[in-house]
Amino acid sequence: MTPEARELAGRRRFLSSWWGWLKLAAGIILCxxxxxxxxxxxxxxxxxxxxxxxxLVGDVHLDPEFALFVTADKAWAVSRTCTHxxxxxxxxxxxxxxxxxxxxxxxxxxxxxLAGPAQKDLPVFKVEPLAEGKGYMVTV
Ligand code: FES
Numbered sequence: 001m002t003p004e005a006r007e008l009a010g011r012r013r014f015l016s017s018w019w020g021w022l023k024l025a026a027g028i029i030l031c032x033x034x035x036x037x038x039x040x041x042x043x044x045x046x047x048x049x050x051x052x053x054x055x056l057v058g059d060v061h062l063d064p065e066f067a068l069f070v071t072a073d074k075a076w077a078v079s080r081t082c083t084h085x086x087x088x089x090x091x092x093x094x095x096x097x098x099x100x101x102x103x104x105x106x107x108x109x110x111x112x113x114l115a116g117p118a119q120k121d122l123p124v125f126k127v128e129p130l131a132e133g134k135g136y137m138v139t140v
Contacts, residue, residue, distance in 0.1 A: 035132075052135040060091060065140055066125055067091050067098070069109055077125040077138045078111040084118035099123070 001009075051061055051068055055075075066072040066077040067089075080089045080098070087102035097114065098107040105116025111124050126139040 047140045049138045049140055050130070050135060051138060052130075052136065060093070062091060063138075064088070066138060067109075068127065068136060068138060074111070074126045075129065075136055077127050077136075078107075078109065079123040079125065079139075081122075082118055082121060083113070083120040084116070089122075093113060 045110055049063065049065070051063070053059055053061060055068070055070040057070060057072050058072050060081070061070075064080070066079055068075065068077045078098070080085075080091075082089055082100040082102065084100065084103060084105050087100050089098040089100050089107065091097075091109075092099050096109060098109070100106070100116060100118070103117050105118035106114040107118075107122050108114055111122035113119070113121050128137045128139075129135075130137060
């Protein structure tokens with residue numbers, strides 16, 4: 001092979017590899033809007049759940065979705081869905097902990113993970129007292 005032919009072959013290889021990279025970059029740029037469209041997800045609207053129950057200090061109200069706690073200065077609600085695989089948590093009054101019946105994860109009443117395979121804390125929901133002490137509005 002002559003030096004000119006070798007140089008021409010090297011140039012062709014260089015140009016064809018750049019053409020391949022250029023096509024790949026163009027494909028990624030053109031697919032990006034489609035990928036964004038497919039991945040777009042509308043956040044769920046908040047739901048308002050009224051707990052029409054007068055709770056005393058230290059009381060716990062267990063709803064299927066959350067547990068509502070009331071102390072002297074505040075009220076808070078914690079999700080009852082385990083952050084491991086989604087089992088419904090039980091609240092142990094004796095141990096003052098949420099205990100998952102599936103794999104024994106434990107959470108504090110404030111939703112902090114204490115033990116078990118769950119890695120995340122429980123979501124805490126916003127609670128507002130209703131007028132004249134008639135209960136609470138929980139935003140889930
Ligand atoms: S689902 Fe609760 S610990 Fe696994």
